[in-house]
Amino acid sequence: MVMLYKLDASPPARACMVACELFNIPVQLINVDMPSGEHKKPEYLKKNPLHTVPVLEDDNVIIHDSHAILMYLADVYGKQDSVYPKDPKQRARVNQMLFFDSSVLFQRLRNITYPLYVEGITDIPEKNLLAIDEAYGYIEEFLSRSKYLAGDNITIADVSAFTTVGALVVIRDLDTKKYPKLQAWLKEIESLPYIQKGNTKGAKEFETFVKSKLERDALRKWRPQNVASTESGVFRTRPNQKVTSKENDIVLCLMVKLYKINASPPARSCMVACELFNIPVQLVDVDFASGENRKPEYLKKNPLHTVPVLEDDNVVIHDSHAILMYLADVYGKQESYYPKDPKQRARVNQILFFNSSVLFGTLRNISYPLFVDGITDVPEKNLLAIDEAYGYIEEFLSRSKYLAGDNITIADISAFPMIGGLIAIRQFDAKKYPKLQAWLKEIESLPYVQKGNAKGAQEYEQFLKSKLG
Template structure:
């Protein structure tokens, strides 16, 4: 009999989905397609003239506000009274925090999201970001008094607010040092199985959709650059909503004040995600995997496994890429026509290192592809222009290259730039 009309991206709808999981409600989840304007059809407007989601239908009863839905579900289906106490005083504290979400938190989210979705704005006004920051302060203050928003137990007020805050943090990053209790509260709720099941998927969709609207992620790059290509591959792999911006080094764009403000090292790539600016490709790969990666295998959360990936990222940073740059920099900047034998010997030695690593695990840092492979592949494919790989001497390295080459995200992010740098180097050396 219970039907929940919802849209996964909607924080209010997600809070109700979490409650349905928590209270084991026998519910039929019905998607409302806003793109097809299903929320404006007569049969839907009859249920909810406000044409919003969620809507809960339980027999003849129809409720069109998420907070009222949470109260109803807790009263009818909740077996543990702690989530919505019967005692009038305790219940008043929960109601107060439900209304805090309704009148403070969610309004501040909607003041940003509505213009993004409906009016096509691409920047968030600073006053709206300041309002979110203020809201974080309110939550921190509440959590300095009780473990959760309304008491020392999780209540439906936490469920409601959590869904909203997971949207707010996409727009304005939470400073964990400034708001440690809020950060701990988020982590606590995140690990609850019913929260995971009801909220996680929709929150991820919402985040990606929001970032695509804002164009918040920008990658400043030059296609022939191996570090830039590694980041482009990662953007393909993790479906990052990214704006690719070419930096013309020949025209000195990397030395202009506006670029130097982003990266005083005047190198590429540079990744810009809102107020965050990263000017090292390896750090960018780590960040993209953490924020946008859906498969943990590319950059494991486990500390020991992550250490192995980090080790190979630094192998690329300190061994592979410097040996490439020691040859290419003099070619590009000093006009040399021949490569010193000692530099070629150093490349040959690097091939030996890779072969040894691949004799221990299928990929550089384990038996799965990781961001370490992505970083190293972009470098090694450039080294091959300078010194051909002896496939008989290094069969595992050859197989590793072939394996990565056939990946669609590698092809899309790496192939064109590799072709460009190949032609450029050969023309200089010729």
């Protein structure tokens, strides 16, 4: 039987519980006693070195990222193609929203909840609350382009994001006049029977736990002034609200275009993939210094105003991991880089999400204040987070030659520039991490990696040194 290790209050775990309900999967739900340290015992760390929930066991496959779990369950147990389309272009839209949930929504939630739960901090910095507002704005924009996050049908992207947004709303309530489409989407998703069965109990536990950490007066202070509080504190409705739908505006391309800046590790991973798959690509530099990434024509391609962005015929993708998956599916001639077998693919996917949430999250927590806020001091806890990331990679590489198995995959291509960015900030002890050292040396020597990555890696390091001195 499928086994799911979970904690009801965990939004990612609830997303997987909802998926089991949606796909009618007989599942054994196993509670992980985190207060007693069960998640740090050897038998659990063998399943998941990151010591997090959820973890899925199905026959001989073990997956420890909620998004990779959702993709696996949809591929193996899903009977409706609409929930996770097989067409590469439609699937790319779902994938980029799953990575949006991982790298944007969940990271903003974790930046608040981790200090609350682990460090005992009960004061939320204003910038973290404003980051939630920004995330609401992104979702409102996505929902202005299609009825649901990844198109005109509910997909696993909606399932994944719903539990995260529900947790964010507990902390930072919605201004329904400002975000009407988000409010209507929340109301509709919340009403679905499989959502209620898999999510409701844990959502209440999460809200109770947050309120136990924060005074009610403080919660009220953090809500926008023009939004009244409710007892439930979550999904208020507007009478007769309807969600309108319209087709995404699509840009027609004669050649694959990749919008990038060389210094960006995510952009470089896509440049490497184009070299690997021999894709004729037009590389388009985005001038961040002049604000080109904030102009309407660019925001039309990517509301997050980030790089990279890929345009290919009538598909536009704005997450590097989703781009890699799409390029491998459409242009990759060797299946080994992104296997079609669901179990093997799940191993690659979970490392892609590890890269998105852990490696890139760690790098961004350091680089964003340096580049945007002008801060020139890196907090010690952020440096220790890099060491922790190195430890995770060493553990993965102790289990297989490469990050997701015994062949190089897009997971290695995605992680390599990110780890290079971390090393530019924090060198590692080669004696302590010998497998990481050997892996770096091998990946760096590959001709397609050198061609797509080397120049930008030097630019990133030079830019970093100009900030840190």
